[in-house]
Amino acid sequence: MSWLLPVPVVVPLLAAALNTALDHVSPKWLHSVITLGGIGTAFGFSIAILVESMSSEPLHWFGGWEPRSGVSIGIAFAVDPIAGGAAVMVCALTLAALVYSLTFIDSEKRSYDVLMATVCAAVCGFVFSADLFNIFVWLELVGVAGYALTGFDIQRVRALHGALNFAIVNTVGGYFVLLGIALLYARTGALNLAQIGRTLSGEPATAAVIVAMTLITVGFLCKAAVVPFHFWLPDAYAVAPAPVCLLLAGILTDAGLFGVARVWFTVFDAPFGGEQRLVGDTFLWIGLVTALVGGAMALAQRNLKRVLAYSVVCHIGIIFAGVGMLSTMGLAGAALTVVAHGFVTGGLFLLAGILVVRPRVPWLAPVWLIGAVALVGPPYVGSYIGHSLIDDAAVELHRHWPQPLLWLAGTLAGAALIREGIRAFVRDEHDDDELEEHRDANVPLLATVATVLVVLGCATSLVPGLVQRAAAGADRFRDRAGYADRVLHGEPMKTTPHLPVTLHHSTTTTIAYAIGSLVLAVGIGVGGRRRLRILQPAAAALRAVHAGAVGDYVMWIVVGTAVIGGAWAIALR
């Protein structure tokens, strides 16, 4: 079945190439047909790959360069359930974005379709790839298409500014990843993830490996918008067109965290497996700070898309904290939070986009409020299941302090969303700088796409059997030795027992946190703006730091790298 694997990557790229070739000689509807056909095919094949990956590890060596006696020099695609799920998600979100854009983006430029198809192909390549340098190339391709899409509205300085900040910060991150890859190649002579991991597992770690780990992790975290590498995100999300925000929030930013987890569990787990608690705690602390900063800044915003942007930062923090548990439950919780959060936040971004073309739509207020509540995560709605698994993972590590902080952060972001949603949908107060009422868009179509996404996101917690399959997928993701056996030796997977199809049972503490968060979020959201005198200096300082100069953002990257690198260098020697 290995021929299946390149399809979700090749077909959208072919559609993009065909669109570029036919650029001036064919009508616009043909371009939409080609792109929708390409992404639809990719979607179908990615579902087939996901189903296949549950029972075996589909493996494709490009050019037939198979490994000989456990040594590989070719480039491979190797898919496990979490990667398969990510590919399905990106294809689904791209389809939704394209359907939405049919009537929302009325520019004559074909480049929009080309860029969307490129993003879909590149994310599929990113999650499938088993070669570290190949992952870097897909990362850069995702980046370039993302920067161009963010700055698509070139008439407005704000859009260009957001795209420039996005581009410069992520490019610096990409260079850090490349420096780390170079150091790993110097140490091991291999670029295949499984091969590097196997080579590093023999001996104790050297300083070069610690530096490589710092650089690669920081590079991916720049893409993932984790504090202090997150400053580009609000600038970019506030100005990108709504369907582009759907893709960015839904899967592109989470891809950075996928990269960190993938490289840790296949490569760095080998030399540092003994100190994994230290590395995991670094991730956990960074995730907590990110979640709280995101939640706090969300409350300080008035622009709907900026509130959503900071809510994304908050949830990235929660997901990263889940990854930082470095356990099956933590990874499964992070994956399910990505799914629920991606669909719901994507739907909310699409709703915010509708406000640009039709400012008075009070009948969409219930959809927005349901989405905002789903992000807070009351029992069995939306991101509840992900948060519940992360809580279970924390309890497994005998920790009880991350849970209330993560729930609090989610509450703050949810409260901000509820408050601004009431302002925008119910009371019809808008910042007028984005209104373009003259555009004749098919609002029922836009509303349908947005509602479908929000409902799908809310339903994530209610799918029976999803938790068990996510946990099985997370187990395979973490299994470094098994991954190396399957990729380098082609060994078949051990047969897994049949997984039950039941709803997950969460602990009473989690249910209590969830209900408490819902009450608090609704209370703050409906209560409106109150200025707490004591918090003013901190709020002003936080807001000043997030002011838009890109030189400051890069300075934060350097400082963050130095702090993380210094801490790891001292503690991991």
Place this chain on the structure above:
Amino acid sequence: MSVLPYLVAAWICVVGLYGVVTSKHLVHLALCLTVTQSSTYVLLLAIGYVEGGGPPVFKGVKLGTTAVDPVVQALTLTDIVVSLTVLALILALALDVHKRAETMDPDEIAEIAS
């Protein structure tokens, strides 16, 4: 094994980042990104270098001749292509900003955009 190429790579990276942080002109900023990128080239090529090795051409050459590592050269070429695309995009965005805002200073653009 000489440490000099690695020190040079580290210095170029830091100098490039310093340029990005203190830049007052978007084109200067884009070129400082190119400087940072050059540090990755120096590092990759230094890693692949073999003392006394010839170019990695193996046709018609005696078995056992030392040659430098061709893989890092391929990585460098890929890196050049990828970064060229990003640089072109950043310069195009900078030109558009100049058309709309009449300035190329990142701080002033941040002021206008907020």
